Structures are given as C-alpha cells and as structure tokens.
Amino acid sequence: MSRSTAWRQSSAARLWKVTDARVPAPSIVGRTLQLEGATTTVVGVLPPVFHRNVQIWQPRVTTPELADRRGSGADVYLRLQPGINARDAEAALRDIVSGAHVSLTPLFAETIETTHEMVATLSGAVALLVLLVCVNVGGLMLVSGAERRRELAVRASMGAGRMRLVRQLLTEAGVLGVIACAFGLLAAWWSLDSLVAVLPMELPPHVLPSINPLVVLGTIGAALATTATVSLWPAWRLTRASLNQLIVGAGPRSTVLWPRRAGPALITIEVALAVVLLIGSGLLLRSLDRLLAVDLGFQPEAVQMLEASPATNAKGVWADYYPALLERLRVLPGVEAAGATDSPPLGDTGMAFSMVMHRGDMVEVDAPSVTPGFFEAFGFRVLDGRTFTHEDRSGDMVVINDAAARRLFPGERAVGQSLTFPFPRTVIGVVSNIRQSGPRVAVTETVYSWLTPDPVMPPTVVIRASAAGPSHDALRQVALTVGPRALVERILPGTSMLSSVVARPRHRTLLLGLLGGLGLLLTLIGTAGVSAYAVARRSQEIGVRMTFGADARSVVWTMMRDATWPVGLGLVLGLVASFYATRLVESFLFETTPTDPLTFAAAATLIATTALGAAWLPARKAARVDPVQALRAE
Secondary structure (H helix, E strand, O other), rough: OHHHHHOOOOOOOEEEEEEEOOOOOEEEEEEEEEEEOOEEEEEEEOOOOOOOOOOEEEEOOOOHHHHOOOOOOOOOOOOOOOOOOOOHHHHHHHOOOOOOOOOOOOOOHHHHHHHHHHHHHHHHHHHHHHHHHHHHHHHHHHHHHHOOHHHHHHHHOOOHHHHHHHHHHHHHHHHHHHHHHHHHHHHHHHHHHHHOOOOOOOOOHHHHHOHHHHHHHHHHHHHHHHHHHHHHHHHHHHHHHHHHHHHHOOOOOOOOOOOOOHHHHHHHHHHHHHHHHHHHHHHHHHHHHHHHHHOOOOOHEEEEEEEEEEOOOOHHHHHHHHHHOOOOOOOOOOOEEEEEEEEOOOOOOOOEEEEEEEEOOOEEEEEEOOOOOHHHHHHOOOEEEOOOOOOHHOOOOOEEEEEHHHHHOOOOOOOOOOOOOOOOEEEEEEOOOOOOOOOOOOOOOOOEEEEOOOOOOOEEEEEEEOOOOOHHHHHHHHHHOOOOOOOEEEEEEEEHHHHHHOHHHHHHHHHHHHHHHHHHHHHHHHHHHHHHHHHHHOOHHHHHHHHOOHHHHHHHHHHHHHHHHHHHHHHHHHHHHHHHHHHHHHHOOOOOOOOOHHHHHHHHHHHHHHHHHHHHHHHHHOOOOOOHHHHHHH
C-alpha cells in the first residue's frame, strides 16, 4: 500500500475502488474504511483479473507539491469510439495539447512487447521438435511395418486390398497417437503450474493459463493430424509391393519395403534438426553463464533488504521513523551496517535520473538518495574523501561514483569540487562503481545525495549482517515496534533480488535447454532404431564376412562407416541452418554472438557423439553374433 502513495489526495475524504472479489460487491459498496488516517468510501468492486498487483484504486489528484517530486508522471489510457482509428485520435489530441508530442500505442501491443520475441522463439523451437518427432516416428513406423511384411502378405493373400491395408495401418497409428496424446495432456496438466512459473514472460492480467476444452481439442486434432501425416507414407510404401514381392522379395535386401537411402536420409534430417535445437539452447546457456559471472561491484549474498514504512502520513513521522529504525538495527547481534535508499541496487522501484550542471555542460546521471550506513551495508570502497555522516543533514553535499568522477572531473580530484544538482552541492567523496540495475546494464555515472524519507518514494532499508545475524522475524519485529504503527511489506536477501534480475534469462535457458535435451534424446532413439534395423538387414552379409575371417572390429567399422556420412551430412546442414536460425535468440544473448564458435563446436561434437554412439551399439551387438547363426537365420 505504501508504494501507491503517489496517488494520494490532499482532502480528508476520498473515494476508492477496491479490487477484492472475496467479498460480495453488494456487501461492501458504500462502506467506509480508515486508511492512513483518512475516511474513505468504497464505490465499486472490480473483477480480480483487472489488475493482479493492485487492491485499491483511488482518484489521482496532481498538486504542485506532487508535481515537483520524482515519480509524479502518469500514463493516460483512452478507449476509442467505434470507427475512430489511432491516427485520427492522435490528431485530435495534438489540437488539445498543442506543442506536445502525442503518440498512441495499443495496450495489447504494449502488453506483449517484451514477450512476443520469446513466444516466437519458443514456437520455433517447438516446431523443430515436432518435425523431429515426425521424422523419428515416421522412420520407426517404417521399420516396424517392414518387420510385419509376412503379416501383410498373409492379409493380401486372403483378399485384403491396398486401401484396406492402408486403413489398418493408419488406424493402428491413430490408436497409438490418441494414447500418447492422453499421456501428454495428463503430463501437461500435472506440470502446468511449474511450467507457468518458469515462463520467461509476463502474462497479461486477464490471461490465466489453463487446460481448457479448446486446448484439449486442439491438442487432439494436432496429434491425430501429425500421426496421419507421419504414418501415411510408410503405410502407402508398405502396400505398394505386390503379393509376390511381399512373400518372396521382402528379404533383408529388399528395397521395396525399405528404400536403400531411407535410413540415411532419416538420420540426416534428425541430426540436422537436433543441431539447431541444441545450438540455440547452448547459446542461451553460455550467455547465462557470462551474465552470472559479471562483477556487480558488491556481494548480494551479504545484504538483506527490508521494506517497511509508517502506516500514517503525519508530518514528521517519516523523517523520525527511519533514523530510529536504523539505530535499532545497528545494535542487533550480527549486524555490521545498516542504511536506507530510495533506489536499491537490483530493486524493482526504478532508478531516479537527474541532470547535473558542471562547467556549462548538462550531464544525465543516476541520482539515488541514501542515508549514512548505505555505502557500508553494500560494501562500497571509498576511493577518495568520505561518505555521509549524521552531520551532513543539510543536504548540500553529495558522494559520486568513480564513473561520474572520471566523466565530470577528468584528470582532477573530484573531492571538494562543486556541482549544480539542482542547486550547488559539494562533492565530499568518491566511491567504487556498482551495476545499479543488474549485470546487463553497464556502470553509469551516479550521484548520491542525502535521503529525506518521503511517502512518495518509500525508502528501502539495506542491512549487512554476518551468517549468525538476525532472522527475518527479528527484523520484522524491530520494524513493527519502532515509533508509530508500521507496515512491513517484505524482507528479501540480496541473492533473491539478483535472482529476480536474471530470472528471465534463466527461464529462457531452462525451457530451450529442455527442448534441446528432448531433441538430443529423440535423435538418440531414432538413430539407434534406424541403425539397428539397417544392421539387421545386413545380417547375412555380416555372417558371410565373419565366415571368411573378418574380425568383430572390421565388421563394426564397416557398419559405422555407413552411419558416419549421414551423420556428417546432418551436422553440416544443421550448422548452416543454425547460422540463420540463431538470429531469433540474438536479442536474448549477453556478451555472446549468435555464431559463437565454441557453442557451435560443442553442440556438433555432442550430437555427433550421440548419433554415432547410437549407431555403434547395434553394430557392436551384430559383430558378437555367431556367423553360423546369422546365416541360418536367413
């Protein structure tokens, strides 16, 4: 509640809207509430999905006092009448606010602005995985069908026509597809909450992910369509053979049921698709590793953040509450330092920006306000001068970081210099740089000023404590017992703040890594299945070779040689396709190029090792067979 205080009115009686669907609307409309010392009246109840993070809405009144404060800006929302387009509305608004820049953005476009690229990337990855599944299943069905050639011959000899056999094979495939679809929907239902929790996107408030009838019907339809697509060609291929071919010519060397190049072609396609998936996930993994390795300039694991504020706006209460709170915190066992700021590093309150006038030049800087103890709590290094003390309450002194010192006073000592910010202030110290907004944002020029606690931008208390420091319950109890009645919103370790900053990259990597792992597994299964059948078809050849003195090693090498070229061709095609496909994830990468050689090489090596290993297993098994048994089986 304290963070919505920028919307306060100066009048004693205010009208509010409450978004709480747990209380029936007729029972609460018209009731009065005591909020922050003011009597308020409930005039309406909005649906709970209208806005997830706001419970109370109130009219906004902009006063000259609020206009001078940071954070007093507002977004304007319009609902256009039917037949009025955005261009006409912009023209009408320019006439009303002449001289101002007017630009209308559809709310839907703004809502999905940060998610559409991720949706496109995930959709592309899923499409590749579906293609990989289709190739895999199609190949395995062709192998399975070829093994059933005698059954098909018997059915054909008893009068079954080609279309009847095709319908039989498609029906069997459809039953398997429905069973698999049911298991998939059940797994999706069980994992829905976990999947939504790791989605690297913010869903609109009115979007509630669920397994609804439309999703079920769409999934079943897609599964049946995919099953029919991948099974039609094998079924038609199997039934093209005449009865004589099925009975007599359907031996291991037959190219009717199993075309000579079908196996290598399937392996090539599977390897190429898996390479694209694995390289995409590998790039994100490498990017995340570099993101987490960035030096922030401080150690988040040593810091805790406490968000607490007085439950009233009475004059002077805020100015007295935080100094008293910090004094109580500093004497707790295990606490090394404590301070407060209106813009905590890695926080979600946003940074304050301001302009510094120096020698006639205007320089934009970050402008957080802090109290004594803040720099010690975050572990800043004092490079020159000193930091704030309680004697600096006048507010005419500032501390700047090293980046600002080099920008504003190149080749000079910054301590003792004067800045106009917005009135003349004296630099009393220079501290080390930190990445205020997280590892993705470069170090910026920062000017730290004295913090006067203000309800418009409630401060955040930062605490540096040892491993044996106070618990969250102890910190909460202190915040509640200092001064008047207080509200404690949350207590967070610095590591959780860092985790929230890198949550999206981590979730993107997790999801694409999962898809890449599934692609690798499917490649392993498909390659092993196709290779096993290819080896089985050559069992007579293997028996002859071993009868004439060939050892197991030469037999394995012969089988592996035939599997090497489709794997190599698939690698080449996959690397070429990845060179263009990885442009989809370029905007997600950090200090990593979309054509990173190490990632390409690692993915190609892993795929090649997996595919050749899958081909080696059946070859090794065939080489151990007694040649007499191999010849007798034929």
